[in-house]
Structures are given as structure tokens and as C-alpha cells.
Amino acid sequence: MKITSLQNSKIKDLVKLKDKNKRDKAKRFLIEGYREITKAILVDVEIETLFICEELFLKDNENSLIEKIKSKNVEVFETTQDVFKKVSYRDRPDGLIALAKQFEIKLDDVEKILSKKNPLILIMEKIEKPGNLGSILRSADASGIDLVIVTDPVTDIFNPNVIRSSIGAIFTKPVFVTENEKVFELLKKHNISIIATTPHTDKIYFEIDYKKPTAILVGAEQYGLSDFWIQKADDLIKIPMMGIADSLNVAAAATLVLYEALRQRKFI
Amino acid sequence: MKITSLQNSKIKDLVKLKDKNKRDKAKRFLIEGYREITKAILVDVEIETLFICEELFLKDNENSLIEKIKSKNVEVFETTQDVFKKVSYRDRPDGLIALAKQFEIKLDDVEKILSKKNPLILIMEKIEKPGNLGSILRSADASGIDLVIVTDPVTDIFNPNVIRSSIGAIFTKPVFVTENEKVFELLKKHNISIIATTPHTDKIYFEIDYKKPTAILVGAEQYGLSDFWIQKADDLIKIPMMGIADSLNVAAAATLVLYEALRQRKFI
Numbered sequence: 377m378k379i380t381s382l383q384n385s386k387i388k389d390l391v392k393l394k395d396k397n398k399r400d401k402a403k404r405f406l407i408e409g410y411r412e413i414t415k416a417i418l419v420d421v422e423i424e425t426l427f428i429c430e431e432l433f434l435k436d437n438e439n440s441l442i443e444k445i446k447s448k449n450v451e452v453f454e455t456t457q458d459v460f461k462k463v464s465y466r467d468r469p470d471g472l473i474a475l476a477k478q479f480e481i482k483l484d485d486v487e488k489i490l491s492k493k494n495p496l497i498l499i500m501e502k503i504e505k506p507g508n509l510g511s512i513l514r515s516a517d518a519s520g521i522d523l524v525i526v527t528d529p530v531t532d533i534f535n536p537n538v539i540r541s542s543i544g545a546i547f548t549k550p551v552f553v554t555e556n557e558k559v560f561e562l563l564k565k566h567n568i569s570i571i572a573t574t575p576h577t578d579k580i581y582f583e584i585d586y587k588k589p590t591a592i593l594v595g596a597e598q599y600g601l602s603d604f605w606i607q608k609a610d611d612l613i614k615i616p617m618m619g620i621a622d623s624l625n626v627a628a629a630a631t632l633v634l635y636e637a638l639r640q641r642k643f644i
Numbered sequence: 645m646k647i648t649s650l651q652n653s654k655i656k657d658l659v660k661l662k663d664k665n666k667r668d669k670a671k672r673f674l675i676e677g678y679r680e681i682t683k684a685i686l687v688d689v690e691i692e693t694l695f696i697c698e699e700l701f702l703k704d705n706e707n708s709l710i711e712k713i714k715s716k717n718v719e720v721f722e723t724t725q726d727v728f729k730k731v732s733y734r735d736r737p738d739g740l741i742a743l744a745k746q747f748e749i750k751l752d753d754v755e756k757i758l759s760k761k762n763p764l765i766l767i768m769e770k771i772e773k774p775g776n777l778g779s780i781l782r783s784a785d786a787s788g789i790d791l792v793i794v795t796d797p798v799t800d801i802f803n804p805n806v807i808r809s810s811i812g813a814i815f816t817k818p819v820f821v822t823e824n825e826k827v828f829e830l831l832k833k834h835n836i837s838i839i840a841t842t843p844h845t846d847k848i849y850f851e852i853d854y855k856k857p858t859a860i861l862v863g864a865e866q867y868g869l870s871d872f873w874i875q876k877a878d879d880l881i882k883i884p885m886m887g888i889a890d891s892l893n894v895a896a897a898a899t900l901v902l903y904e905a906l907r908q909r910k911f912i
Binding site for chain 2: 541545618627635
């Protein structure tokens with residue numbers, strides 16, 4: 377049965393999930409797109425319903441994906457283009473949206489990662505833009521970080537643009553969402569060195585040692601890390617700025633430090 | 645005299661500039677925001693008119709900026725909040741929008757840069773997202789690149805989101821917009837080594853020498869660099885990928901290579 381009306385209750389429920397508060401309350405979120413849904417299935421994100429619109433398919437092997445999802449007893453509904461475009465948050469939707477359950481990593485599992493040998497952690501404090509949050513997750517995945525911590529969040533990790541710009545890394549990387557005090561307590565407990573990025577230091581990011589247990593911290597787009605972290609950091613590092621601007625985009629800055637850590641750990 | 649109506653002809657002209665074709669035809673563009681307008685003035689971008697809305701000011705020293713602009717015989721118009729928000733392309737406008745003349749670097753000046761000692765050039769081919777284009781410009785400024793070339797463009801450099809995400813670097817860095825064949829001819833003429841980023845190589849970006857005259861190339865978000873460049877490159881380099889994704893965000897990737905070049909040239 378094809379859904380043709382925006383008044384359909386399932387569609388109304390989906391549209392509501394564009395709103396953070398309603399996402400939180402329902403403990404659900406949307407995964408849009410072939411690439412993202414494929415990654416979500418890979419790590420057993422719990423998909424409850426799949427909405428499809430065949431006319432929008434990019435002919436990217438959608439049918440095998442749909443069969444895989446159906447084999448997990450997930451209901452699949454077809455919609456008209458009009459209805460689909462209303463639910464989609466993309467300019468060019470590819471005809472696939474999944475409704476899934478929110479998930480979170482258990483504190484026990486966080487501690488397991490922190491107690492392994494030489495863990496490398498990335499901590500994001502108060503990142504505002506979903507695109508930056510997602511892009512940093514993508515770089516964290518690519519650089520082989522062990523754990524991502526999102527602290528004092530202002531943007532929720534189930535924001536559709538986070539999921540999109542992370543290209544699914546939100547599903548495959550462990551992401552722990554919590555508060556600064558808790559993070560600090562955990563880092564101290566596990567003897568993890570705190571490396572804070574800030575313009576207010578002379579030390580350049582490639583001048584320190586990342587081979588020991590390390591947490592790399594990046595802060596909000598406009599104001600950077602809070603005093604809480606600047607004061608508690610074991611090392612402050614900066615990105616050299618040779619032009620007229622006083623900072624890089626936060627995702628670019630995070631990527632530089634993550635890859636310097638990777639270079640030291642794997643390649644020299 | 646305060647502009648109170650959306651039917652005002654100046655306002656209608658401004659709104660039209662949100663459209664690329666109309667921007668091209670008018671050879672004008674919009675600069676929104678205190679930070680961006682400040683940088684534009686710094687390098688004498690030709691501002692024709694300034695629109696302000698005092699109620700939206702962040703009290704960031706706007707008056708001294710306005711005085712500076714007025715001293716260049718630029719007309720200043722005040723608008724109501726409603727009108728301003730209609731013209732603005734931001735969620736939280738700060739009450740300042742300038743109408744400016746488009747500009748371009750002369751071929752002579754491009755050649756001057758290419759013939760200096762050991763120039764370092766960044767070339768972006770077919771970047772689609774304005775946010776990425778701007779963010780790469782920001783990183784190019786920060787890493788001290790000599791020249792940015794935008795080749796076979798699909799997004800124009802006067803797109804409001806390019807200007808915004810470049811944080812004004814679009815004004816302070818020389819940016820040359822042209823086609824692949826022309827770029828190749830110039831690079832050959834000036835003996836500049838062509839370094840192309842691609843997943844299809846074993847060489848890692850920090851394994852090559854950036855101290856000679858070098859052009860670093862990055863390609864479109866989805867498909868990367870065209871065969872044109874892959875075949876003409878002197879060296880292919882890749883970013884190591886340790887996770888499930890097969891690529892980084894293009895702005896993150898460009899930043900890594902730019903800063904490796906900076907590290908080699910200035911710090912080792």
C-alpha cells in the first residue's frame with residue numbers, strides 16, 4: 377500500500393522527528409540515504425520502519441538493501457514523491473529513509489576503551505554546527521580514533537545533518553555524550569593526557585608526543601574551548617596561522633591534530 | 645530615511661543577487677556580516693551601498709565600521725528588521741550587508757605569483773558545496789598558500805555561503821577562476837610540480853617533498869579529481885583511511901595537505 381497523504385499518521389510522526397525535542401521524547405531518529413542506511417545496518421542500528429520512493433532511486437542496488445532490511449522483519453512503506461520530499465531533509469533525496477531507535481554507549485564500554493593500551497580519544501565541547509560535528513566524526517573514523525566524546529552538547533548527535541556529514545561514522549565509531557566534569561573524572565582515572573587546542577599558546581600541534589594515552593580536545597566554533605579545559609589541560613597546542621584569520625574551521629583543525637597523532641603512532 | 649518595504653527597488657535588487665545568474669549579470673555580490681565586511685574593506689573591495697539594521701547589531705563596534713565606509717562615499721541605508729531579514733541569508737543576521745562589485749585577478753598578476761621563488765598553489769576542481777569551497781579558502785589563507793585556483797567551477801566564488809565560510813579569505817587571498825587546460829598550461833610554463841590527491845595510490849601525503857614549486861590539487865566531493873589531472877599529475881598522494889569510510893571531507897583533506905606543505909617549508 378502506497379502512502380499518498382501527508383496526513384498519514386506514520387508520515388506525521390516522521391516529520392515530527394525533525395525537531396530535537398520530539399526526537400528525544402520519541403527516542404527515535406531518521407537515517408536518510410543509501411550510504412547512511414547501509415552503514416547503520418552494518419553495525420545493527422535498530423531500524424523500525426523503512427520508507428521508500430522508487431521514482432527517486434539512484435539505481436544504486438537499492439533492492440538488495442531493501443531485501444536485507446525486510447529480512448530483519450522491518451516494515452517497508454512506499455510513498456509518493458510528494459510525500460517523500462516532505463519527509464526528506466535533502467535537496468536531492470535518493471528515496472530511502474529509515475526510522476530507527478536512538479542508541480547510546482554504556483559507561484562500562486567507555487571505561488573498557490579508556491583502559492586499553494594507549495587509547496586515543498577525541499573530545500568535542502559545545503560544537504554548534506551539525507555539519508562540523510558530523511565532519512569531525514568522519515575524520516575521527518578515518519584517523520582511527522578509539523572513542524569520541526561529545527561533551528556539554530548544544531547539537532544532538534541524532535540531528536539529520538550530523539548523520540549525513542558523518543557519512544555514517546556516527547554508527548561505526550563509539551560516541552559518548554556527557555558533561556565536562558564526568559569527562560575530566562574519567563580521563564584522570566585512566567591517566568589520559570589532556571591536549572587542548574587554543575590560539576593562546578606557542579606550542580604547535582606537531583611539537584608534542586601523541587604516543588601515550590591521549591585525549592585531544594576541540595571547542596566551540598566561535599569561542600573555542602571553555603576555561604574549564606584550558607585550565608585542566610596537560611598541554612595546550614595551536615595551529616599555526618599564516619594569514620589574516622585567527623582560526624581554522626573547527627573540523628579542519630580537529631582533522632590536523634587527529635592525523636598528526638595517527639602519523640606519530642603508525643608512520644614514524 | 646529608513647527602508648520599510650520589500651517593494652523598495654534597492655531591496656528587490658539585493659534579493660535578486662541571491663541568484664547566481666543575476667549576480668553574474670549585475671557583476672555585483674553581497675557581503676554580509678561585520679567580520680566579512682571588515683576584511684573586504686581591508687583590501688579595498690569596492691563597496692557600493694551598505695544596508696544596516698541597528699536593532700540587529702551585536703554591538704561589535706559597528707559604528708566605527710560604518711563611519712569608515714561612509715568616508716569612502718558609500719551610501720548607507722537603514723532598514724526595518726523585517727526587510728533586513730528578508731535580504732539576509734543568515735539565521736541570526738548581525739545587521740550589516742554590503743553590496744559590492746565582483747572582482748577578478750588579472751592573468752598578469754597570476755603569472756607574477758607563479759614565477760616567484762617556490763610558489764605554493766592550491767587548485768580546487770569542481771567543488772560543489774559552497775561551505776567546502778569557503779572552508780578550503782580559509783585553510784589556504786591560514787597555511788600561507790600563494791595562490792588559489794578554482795578550476796572548472798560548479799559553484800561561484802561570490803556565493804554568499806562561500807564568502808561566509810571563507811571568513812573573508814576570499815577577499816585577502818588571490819583567487820583565479822579558470823579552466824583545466826589553462827591551468828595545466830600555466831603550471832607547465834612555470835615548472836610547477838602537480839600533486840593530485842586520490843585514494844588510488846600508495847603514497848601518503850606526508851611522504852613527498854613540498855619544498856619545490858608545487859600545486860596541490862583537490863577534486864569534487866563525490867568523484868574526486870577528473871582523469872585529466874590524475875593523468876597529468878607528477879605525483880599522486882592519498883590520505884590514509886583507518887576506518888570504514890573511503891574518504892575525508894574535501895576541506896579536511898585539503899587542510900591536511902596544505903599544512904603538511906607548511907610544516908615542511910617553515911618548520912623542518
